[in-house]
Amino acid sequence: MTTRRTFLKGAAVLGLAPAIASAQSTAGKVVVIGGGFAGATAARTLKALAPRLDVTLVEPNPVYTSCPFSNSVLANLREISQQEFRYDGVKRAGVTVAETSATAVDATARTVTLADGNRLSYDRLVMSPGIDFNWGALPGYDEAAAQKMPHAWKAGAQTVLLRNQLQAMDDGGLVVMSAPANPYRCPPGPYERASLIAYWMKIWKPKSKLLLLDAKDAFSTQRLFQNGWAELYPGAIEWVPLSKGGKVTSVDPATLTFTTEFGSHKAAVANVIPPQRAGAIAGQAGVADRTGWCPVEPVAFESTLRPGIHVLGDAAIMGGMPKSAFSANAQAKVCAAAIVALLAGVKPQDPILINTCYSLLAADYGISVAGVYRPDKGQLTDVPGAGGVSALEAVGGLRGQEALYAASWFRTITAETFG
Amino acid sequence: MGRVLLPVLASALLLAGPAQAADAPPGASSCTGCHATTKIADSVIPRIAGRKAADIVTFMREYRSGAWPSSVMGRIAKGFDDQQTNAIAAWFAAQPE
Structure with a gap:
């Protein structure tokens, strides 16, 4: 102490x-x-x-299940139990926990x-x-549909459900994901998920592909993700932006079908990241x-x-x-x-805050986005000249180093949070 | 001289209490999102509590200028001027290791 x-x-x-x-x-x-x-x-x-x-x-909930690193559970790199944290440390700090x-x-x-x-x-x-979730904002998607087309955007049973569906999929099956418009929890999360599913498919379902339907034309850390996909998983991930018909207008849980403004896509495994x-x-x-x-x-x-x-x-x-x-x-x-x-x-006092988000594209391939923020004109604003994404040209084992930092960060942030 | 510091930082793994943020200077409480206040097993991120203020300042300046290569710290150090950096360094230096 x-x-x-x-x-x-x-x-x-x-x-x-x-x-x-x-x-x-x-x-x-x-x-x-x-x-x-x-x-x-x-x-x-x-x-x-x-x-x-x-x-x-x-x-x-007596147990908190962490969303950070839950994409690694989908790729069988972690067990869901490694995502779980209890409130004993919070109680030890003298906090009364009302369950x-x-x-x-x-x-x-x-x-x-x-x-x-x-x-x-x-x-x-x-x-x-x-x-x-904004149930109803995406026609066809409700709590019952989430049992067929998991969101896995609150970690726990949904994460395990999606992992099990992936493992049961035939090699050659098409995984379809949908990503929402901004804002939503964890901006790079859908792209880390696509990466780690591709990582897992490369080993276990090499004939399978992943289609990522996006309600946006740009996303967090986009160039690093796209460069990484080309390097690690050529041809395995197809990203469809808003302007190419990526916005999903309805889903059908009975047939695992996503309908967009441009057509429809039937999935072997469907992951809907709904509006929030x-x-x-x-x-x-x-x-x-x-x-x-x-x-x-x-x-x-x-x-x-x-x-x-x-x-x-x-x-x-x-x-x-x-x-x-x-x-x-x-x-x-x-x-x-x-x-x-x-x-x-x-x-x-006026604060300064930092954010750093790590994303994994493979077990040993990490990237990050960081920012420094301060109050300006009534809202938290990026400090000019600070922040940004990992170097586009990785030298000296940078991607592997950032994967190690990501793992260390997770151990630290969960200890700092839960005690 | 900053170049011999990393192993020293990495080996500084003594136990400390929870972050005392009430009077920490702006920015300091965010550092502990990565630089833990307690000993973390297998972390490759060094703890900074109890390190010499001058050493922290040197590192931050070199990260900011790019003289000392980094993955993420250069991007973060650019968000703090000398005065802010000095205050954060002094505060961490005064925390138990």
Whole structure:
């Protein structure tokens, strides 16, 4: 543990000892809804910064299944159990974990009603509900259809279902994926998934091909992915952009058929990554706008619609910052510090945030996209000249090195989040 | 001189507590998304807590200029000016290893 002596020494370097002293004694009630990368980080960081705070994390699932690295489960590079994290470390940090869901938020009375009948009051509420799917936004796709055409965009049973379908597929079968328009969880995710399925097919189903139908004409880290596909899997992945008829207008789960503006495609295995919005409780709480996502100010990530509620992670509109686990963790640490400041009556400092997203194109082939962000004109904005993608020309084993960094990052971020 | 630092950083794997972000300077709390506050088995990413501030500053400057080649740190270092970098380095230097 950090001792008070080293802690104060660190603070003294920056002349911040008085503020630290107030953080140590800051009291109040904070409720966190949703125990993913944002929520679990926020809860633990709040207790680390202000041990006297009463922090409750509301999360119905006893086990969190991580989406980052779940594409490696599809490629049989990992077991789903390696994606699973419990809340013991969060509890050890002094956080009360309410293993139930939030059913209602009253932003005026500052209360959260829980499915188990309890009601929690709060001074500050953190909402990190992640995403829900816009069932019905894609005709033919609903929860029943997801059992035939898995989304696997919330990791867990859906990931295993898609993996099992791939393994049962005849060699030569066509895998069809659909990717949604922006914004959605994990911008490079669909392309990493296509890569790792191709990686797996090259070994186990060498006659199979993958068709990726996209509602966009451009995507994250596009040149690196396309160069990698040409190098590693020539002819195995066909990407169909919006302008070439990539937008899926309906699906038929009975026949595993995707219909686009230009025709239809019948799949042996179908993966639909559906249109998304903030988790449903955000709409109920009044923090989601008509886009389905949650606008926030860029310093403490407080809702611009409901004071006293901070929204983090995939559910929030974070300007230039993508919906990623790294972003969620970084936002949560900034938000926790800001909440401690606000509860102590201190103005939070303007933050700087970093995001780094790694994608694997093969077990030993990684690429990344990074950015640095700061508040500007009311939203988080890319710091000019910083960030960008991995070098297009890989020298000195760069792709292998980034695959190692990706694995190290995953071990780190999950430890930083869940303890 | 920065070139002999990596093994030193990589071997600095003593246990530390959770990140204390309340009064960390802007940007510092994001670093621990990769540079762990606790010992991580098999991580190839060095911890930076408790390292000398001057060494962190040297690395960040060399990453920023490209004098020290990197995969991702050059892209990140370009987001911080000297003053911001110095503050982050001083803060990490004051954290327990």
